[in-house]
Amino acid sequence: MDAERRAWLTLALTPGLGPVGLLKLIGAFGSAGVALGARRAQLAPHIGEEAADALIAGAAKERVEAAEAWLDGTQGAFLLTLLDDDYPAQLAETHGPPPLLFARGRRELLGFPKLAVVGSRNATPQGLDNARAFSRELAKAGYSIVSGLASGIDAAAHEGALAAPASTIAVIGTGIDRIYPARNRELGLRLAEHGLILSEFPLGTGALAHNFPRRNRIIAGLSVGCLVVEASVESGSLITARLAAEAGREVLAIPGSIHNPQSRGCHRLIKDGAKLVETVDDVLAEVGRAPAPLAHIAPEKTETRPQAVERGEGLAEPPxxxxxxxxxxxxxxxxxxxxxxxxxxxxxxxxxxxxxxxxGLPGGRFQRLS
Structure with a gap:
């Protein structure tokens, strides 16, 4: 790792500094290396006395060493800084973009157009099928699918997109060395090989509730649009949709049954002006056709199959x-x-x-009534 990149890492991991403080120092001193060599009296006016003390004392030393060891010892691991040529332009244009991201996987996916697909953790089987199917076809059309690696719709979106050249990007709310929830660990390993994982949090950061809205802003910022598949009115997916709208991105939602509580968030978005989506073509009509994926960078993998519903586990209703x-x-x-x-x-x-x-319905189909 060169000295300037290590200086970025040191600033990013210094307690009390944060993304805003890092960017203030870069703006004031011209580079991370110069800022790191500044005196306390020069630093304090920009970041405050406590953060200046922490920086002078080398409070990030152990974190930096751990990060360097992870980068050296982990296949596909790299750091992405705001000054890198392949830092996504969509994200850089947002308010307060993360100045440094830990990354693992296929770096070339940063150059693909991106579309967020998000939704409920407690998704219905139909919602999971929709997330997989839409993500698969949108990834085939050249969009890298961005989601949060949560249970439910997020995981299904990643699974659906993994087989396409544009694949999928997971933005996680923990340190990049931790996959949450644990049930998605195997999916995380496949993403690290065939997709891309991004995190702005230091190694070892656990699943803290206040970090997930920060994760959502990156999901929204990376993407040209946000498709909500299923969501209750309290769902964090609506936060992602709101952030996307505030950033001037397209917001789209798939409607569902009026009896399904996981559709009410989508219905609210549609009432508020989100595009009602029934087909993949509806999505592409809003966000535009993506450039054809580059065949020579397509990963080798097999189609993932939807997971079967586990009978009775954690369900208060008949399976x-x-x-x-x-x-x-x-x-x-x-x-x-x-x-x-x-x-x-x-x-x-x-x-x-x-x-x-x-x-019972015509054509041999059935529908629940409650």
Missing amino acids: LLAAMGYDPVDVDTLSVRLKLTAGEVYAMLLELELEGCVA
């Missing part, structure tokens, strides 16, 4: 209702989701229909 979601669905689809035979699914549907929970 068949959870697997149905709120949209019409046929028996074959339910058989795949539940890993049951068609006969078993029919028997369960009949029982729920007698209880008034399910209604």
Whole structure:
């Protein structure tokens, strides 16, 4: 690591300095290296006495050494600074862009046009299918799909996009050496190899609630638009959508059943002016066609399959209702989701229909009523 890059790292990891203080020092002294060599009296007017004391005392020394060891020992790891040529222009144009990001994976994805796909952690099976399908087709169309590696819609969006050349970028709210939630660890490993992971937080940073809105601003800032697949009215995805709108980016939402609480956030966005999306072409009509992906950088990988719903685990309702979601669905689809035979699914549907929970529809499809 050259001296200037190490100086950026030192400033970024100094306690009490933060992104705003770092950028103030770069602006005042012209470079990180010069700022790092300044006297306390020169530093304090820009960042305050406490941060100046921390910088002079070398308070970031252990953090810097740990970061250098991680960079040297981790395949695909690199630092991205605001002055790098491939720092995404979309993000640089936002208010208060992160001056330094820890990164792991395919650096060339920084050059792809990007589209955020976000939504509920407690998604319905239909919502997960929509997230995978839209992300897969949008990534095939040349957009790198940006999301937050959370459970639910985020994870499904990453899974859907991984097989395409444009792939997917995860912006996480922890240190880049920690994957949260733990259930997404295997997905994180695939992202590190075939996609890209970004974090502005120091190594070892745990899952702290106040860090996730900061993560959301990067997701919104990287992207030309934000597609919300499913979201309750309290969902953090609405924060990402609001940040995208404030940055002048397109906001799009997929509508759902009026009976689905995970669709109400999308309906609110649509009422507030978000584009109602039914197809991938609807998305592309708003954000434009992306340049064709470069075939020679396409990673080798296999298509990921949707995960089946685990019967009964953590659900307060019958597993068949959870697997149905709120949209019409046929028996074959339910058989795949539940890993049951068609006969078993029919028997369960009949029982729920007698209880008034399910209604049969033309074409052999069924829909939940509550």
